[in-house]
Amino acid sequence: MNYRAEINVMPLKALLDPQGKAVAKSLKNLELPEISDVRIGKHITLNLEAENEEEAKEKVETACKKLLANPIMEYYEYEIYDD
Amino acid sequence: MKFGVVVFPGSNCDHDMIYVLKKIFNQEVVPLWHKDRDLQNCEFIFLPGGFSYGDYLRSGAIARFSPIMEEVIKFANNGGFVIGICNGFQILCEAHLLPGALLHNDNHKFICRNSYIIPQTKQSITTSSLDQDQPLKIPIAHGEGKYFAKDDVVKKLNDNEQVLFRYCDKYGKITPESNPNGSVENIAGVCNEQRNVIGMMPHPERAADENLQNVDGKVIFESVFKEIENRVISR
Numbered sequence: 001m002n003y004r005a006e007i008n009v010m011p012l013k014a015l016l017d018p019q020g021k022a023v024a025k026s027l028k029n030l031e032l033p034e035i036s037d038v039r040i041g042k043h044i045t046l047n048l049e050a051e052n053e054e055e056a057k058e059k060v061e062t063a064c065k066k067l068l069a070n071p072i073m074e075y076y077e078y079e080i081y082d083d
Numbered sequence: 084m085k086f087g088v089v090v091f092p093g094s095n096c097d098h099d100m101i102y103v104l105k106k107i108f109n110q111e112v113v114p115l116w117h118k119d120r121d122l123q124n125c126e127f128i129f130l131p132g133g134f135s136y137g138d139y140l141r142s143g144a145i146a147r148f149s150p151i152m153e154e155v156i157k158f159a160n161n162g163g164f165v166i167g168i169c170n171g172f173q174i175l176c177e178a179h180l181l182p183g184a185l186l187h188n189d190n191h192k193f194i195c196r197n198s199y200i201i202p203q204t205k206q207s208i209t210t211s212s213l214d215q216d217q218p219l220k221i222p223i224a225h226g227e228g229k230y231f232a233k234d235d236v237v238k239k240l241n242d243n244e245q246v247l248f249r250y251c252d253k254y255g256k257i258t259p260e261s262n263p264n265g266s267v268e269n270i271a272g273v274c275n276e277q278r279n280v281i282g283m284m285p286h287p288e289r290a291a292d293e294n295l296q297n298v299d300g301k302v303i304f305e306s307v308f309k310e311i312e313n314r315v316i317s318r
Contacts, residue, residue: 016189018187018190018191019187021191042140067148070141070144072176072183072184072232072233073184
């Protein structure tokens with residue numbers, strides 16, 4: 001089976017995100033004072049083959065844990081789609 | 084002693100390191116290509132600064148899984164000496180050979196200038212013969228150099244004297260103003276618990292040649308050579 005994973009890797013909430021902070025300041029210049037707490041992470045998509053969704057999840061989990069995210073500074077979440 | 088300097092695609096301080104080891108200190112040194120698995124009987128490994136694999140994903144994240152790094156990790160786990168400078172430090176953290184991580188600088192700028200660091204302990208090969216009252220002027224050049232670790236990890240680093248250098252002002256005072264990147268407790272360099280793996284953001288190899296008008300980095304190399312010599316004699 002072919003699966004597609006949509007993964008979000010985000011900076012941990014407790015940590016300063018300088019990129020998000022700079023963008024938040026810029027949004028203020030657009031006269032959108034309602035916007036706050038901008039945080040910038042990465043969106044990663046990938047295709048994979050697996051017997052079933054459970055196996056696909058396991059593989060994506062391994063990819064996230066070992067390489068795609070660093071738990072010291074980031075957290076991740078993902079959705080798996082049956083293509 | 085034979086030194087190896089690992090060359091990743093995107094390393095840009097590898098030749099500075101080789102030059103300093105070979106020409107300034109007359110040491111035997113070979114480059115080690117990232118695709119190789121042979122450490123060529125090197126007894127001491129340097130991971131140089133630069134932008135390995137273009138810093139894609141996170142600095143050091145991809146380098147950590149290169150063939151040569153698998154061997155460097157085994158070498159380090161067997162007690163071999165490994166020093167990572169700048170990107171090398173980031174790689175060692177990604178490889179879990181050192182605790183913590185290097186985050187984007189607080190000001191989100193790439194900082195390239197001289198910094199002052201002050202040795203914090205005599206218990207490491209890089210600092211054993213350094214004067215703990217003498218700040219060293221060593222260049223930094225990084226966008227992701229903010230050392231971060233959880234409170235309990237930092238406490239352990241302090242308790243075990245694993246913090247080797249902190250950023251300071253030119254008089255040696257450790258102040259918030261002298262912290263260039265937002266590193267926790269001004270930390271500029273650390274070692275692992277076994278003290279054979281060392282990482283630091285500042286570049287001593289860029290301050291070791293008289294022609295550059297700053298040789299403050301020399302004492303760090305001299306400390307390493309002296310310590311190695313003592314260990315070989317006492318073996």
